[in-house]
Amino acid sequence: MRLKIPERFIRRCRSDGRGGATVGAQQIYIIPTRQGLGFALLLLLMWIGSINYANNLGFLLTFLLAGLGLVAMLHTWRNLLGLTLRPGHSAPVFKGQQACFEIQISNSRDIERPGVLLNFAAGDPVAGDLAPHSEQTFSLTTRAERRGRLPMPRCTLSTRYPLGLLYAWSYLELAGEVLVYPAPGPHIAITSQPSYQPSPHGDKGVGSDDFIGLRSYRPGDSPRQIDWKAQAREQGLHTKQFGGDRADLLWIDWDHYPGMETESRLSALCRAVLEATEQHQAFGLRLPNLELKPARGDAQRRAALAALALFGEQT
16 A cells, blocks of 8 residues: 655655665655554544543543554654665676666664565565664566666665554665666578688687687588587587687677668677677677777677667767
8 A cells, every 4th residue: 555646746765976875754655554544443433432431441542552553653664764775786687688686775773674675666575674783685676678778766665564554665766777788689690791800819728639619610610620429419510629729700790780770780799799608709899889809708798798788878
C-alpha cells in the first residue's frame, strides 16, 4: 500500500558530491497500512463504546493502545532516518540481459535498523537488517533495454517496522550506472575484404614446439597443423598455433558490414569481438572516428565492447 504522489511534489534524496545520499527528516513519507487502518477503526469503536457506557477501563485501554500506535509511528519513521546509500560496483552486461546494481546502505547510528527494504519501481524488494554502525550491500536488477550507459533507476527505501501498522518510504536517486554492450548478433562471414594481415613481429613466445591455442581454419593452413581430433568430434576445422610463429592480426572493421543498420552492424561487430577473444586471436577495431590498436586478452575485449557500447555518444 503506497500513496500515489504527483512527481512535482516528490521530495527525493539525491547523491551528494561524494556519491552518497542520506535520508533526511523531510524526505520520509509515512501512511497507515491496511492493518493500521483496521487498528485505527478498532480504537474508534472502543472509544465510542467507552463513551456510551462511561467505562473508565475502556478509556484507559483505548488511550493506551493509541499511545502504542503513536510510539510505533515514531519508530517506523526513525528506522529510515539518517541511512546513507551509495552506489557500488556494477558489472557491464549485454543488451537484453538483467543489469545488476549494487547499493551499499550504511547505518552510522547506535540503533539497529530491522526490516529495511529496497527496490526499483518495477522490481521486487530486497530486505535486510542493519546492525548499529554497519554496512550492507543490496543488489537490485533491471532489464537493459538499450546499449550505452544505463543510469540507475530511482529506488525506494521502505520499512514496516516495528508492528506493521505503518508504512514509511523514501525516494532516492543515486549517481550509478551500468555499461550495456550491444547484443551479440549471428556470425557473419566476411568475404568482401580481407580481415587478416601478418604481424611484423612474432608475439607467441619462443620455440616452435610450444602449443599456444587454436584458431579457425583458413585456406592455406598446413594440414599438419589442423586439429583433426576436433574435426572428428564435429567441432569444425581449427588450426593449431605454436610459439615463435608470426601472429596474424585480425581487423574488425565497420566497413566490413555494408548495407546494415547501425544497431545490426554493432551487433555483428560485437559477435566478431567475442569470437576473436574466444580463439585467443589478436585483433584491432576500426570504427568511424575511432581505431583500437591490435591486442589480445580480456583488456582488449573490454575496450572493444566499451567502444561499441558508447558508439555515437558525445564524449
